[in-house]
Amino acid sequence: MQSPAGPLRKVTWRAVALSAVVLLVTTACTATPLPTPTTTAPSAAPAPTATFNFGTGSEPMGFDPALVADTESYRVSRQVLEGLVTIDPVTSAPAPSLATKWTELDNGLGYSFDLRPDVKFQDGTAFDAAAVCTNFQRWYTLPPDIRGDGSATMFKQVFRGFADEPEYTIYQGCSVDGPLKVTLSLKVRLTDFLQALTLPAFAISSPAALTAGTANVLDEQFSGKKISRYAQHPVGTGPFTFTSATVGAVTMNAYPNYWGEKGEIKTLNFKTFDQPDTRFAALDEGSIDGFDPVTPGNFDKLIKNGKQVLQRDPFSVVYLGINQKIPVLADLKVREAIAGSIDKATLVSNYFIAGTAATAQFIPPKLSGFNNAVEGIPYDPAKAKAVLAASSYKGEELKFYYPTNAARPYLPLPEKVYAQIAANLTATGFNIKPVPIPWNEGYVPAVTGNEDHALSLLGWNGSYADPDNFVGPLFGSPTKLLGMDDPQLVSKITRARSIPDGPDRVAAYEAISKQLAATVPAVPLAFPISALALSSRVVFYPLSPVLNEVFNKVKLAPAPQ
Incomplete structure (x- = not known):
């Protein structure tokens, strides 16, 4: 293993497919405000029509990312909820999402965010600065009876404590500076603060849905875990709306009023197969279009059967x-x-x-x-x-x-x-x-x-x-x-x-x-090294070492005439 060439190592993320190589280069992040990316206006693109079925290796533990942090829960919530910033797929630096730009304040003790205009939550309510602060206040004040010791929550892992732990927390507060302007303040500098905000745990939920779903009352059950009614039906600003979840299956549909690229998928289904052979069989017979993860035992079989195997660089x-x-x-x-x-x-x-x-x-x-x-x-x-x-x-x-x-x-x-x-x-x-x-x-x-x-x-x-x-x-x-x-x-x-x-x-x-x-x-x-498998129907998949894989980015081969 090589020594760093400078004070920071350059991070290279690689994805290997049978027929193509996707090279993703990761560099150190910067706090410099980034330009808003050019996106296709929703009205300019055709409406999604495809159904896509994806196999997973285990059940999600719930759909409130503030309280669960497992891979499969995040896989679902990434489709529905978005944060202020996301991860640039090429550089891995924080990139605009619900915030279009930001400015570092007081040598890292605060960040001012300009928010994206004309965005609505999937329940029709407006996304604005007040919604951002409502979410941060909820995370900061999570009651002990639902967070436990907090070690499993990303808020504590990033900010080190909650409102009732003033000796530990580095979170200072959230202030509304205008309808579309918000400031987040810290007690001490956190160098990776912007990168931490790309975590699914800091995705913004509809305040109305949090209230209606009594998000801090865990009076329901899912996958052996107590969850809230909100966690059974999260509401965000993302490209897909949550439809239903049962044992072994999660269904969602394209959000018709999504502010960004809608993509090609109208109905997205996640199906759980907890055994490697059943995942392989489902892909081989065509009942799913891909699955994650690939295990060593079915890696060679997938290749022999002409399936695509994409490898994530180890992260x-x-x-x-x-x-x-x-x-x-x-x-x-x-x-x-x-x-x-x-x-x-x-x-x-x-x-x-x-x-x-x-x-x-x-x-x-x-x-x-x-x-x-x-x-x-x-x-x-x-x-x-x-x-x-x-x-x-x-x-x-x-x-x-x-x-x-x-x-x-x-x-x-x-x-x-x-x-x-x-x-x-x-x-x-x-x-x-x-x-x-x-x-x-x-x-x-x-x-x-x-x-x-x-x-x-x-x-x-x-x-x-x-x-x-x-x-x-x-x-x-x-x-x-x-x-x-x-x-x-x-x-x-x-x-x-x-x-x-x-x-x-x-x-x-x-x-x-x-x-x-x-x-x-x-x-x-x-x-x-982790890997996923795809059918020949998929011509592009947004592979990410940090699993920031949102399915409106999936590209499909044209349907046979």
């Missing part, structure tokens, strides 16, 4: 979580023995798409903060046994949580990955108790909402090109997932995210990477 990390609230796991030697027991090379070779790289770090090598000097703890069974023998571990049972009946872009075969890691740990001398939990029956709440798990298998898909997006959510504040108490590390991450882009910021994140490798609060396993 995620899969890891083994270690819960230090379990007394014996507070012993560094025990954590070192765990890390030294895992055969990452075999994991990557057997259970991930070719090109996936094993890693000892959480920050991908294409971002500033990846530290070339950090090698981590190598796989060494003999040494792992010796380290374990010298530790405080006396054969205590360790509950190992892992998801089943799901495939994630960062974890296509969770049961098999668990099985190998458990075998490695058992060979070293650990007493492992398997705790399989179906993804759709609350796996994420189980590992983030209680403290009885010892080990857990999870991953993180990057949402924007900044190192804080990888280390901040996992280590920037205390969580029940890892049960760690390291104020020094939290302080380092808090400081690093406020340093302006340049050599000092790079050095700060490199130091964080070094500390994480030395203290082993979790074991990074790999930077997975």
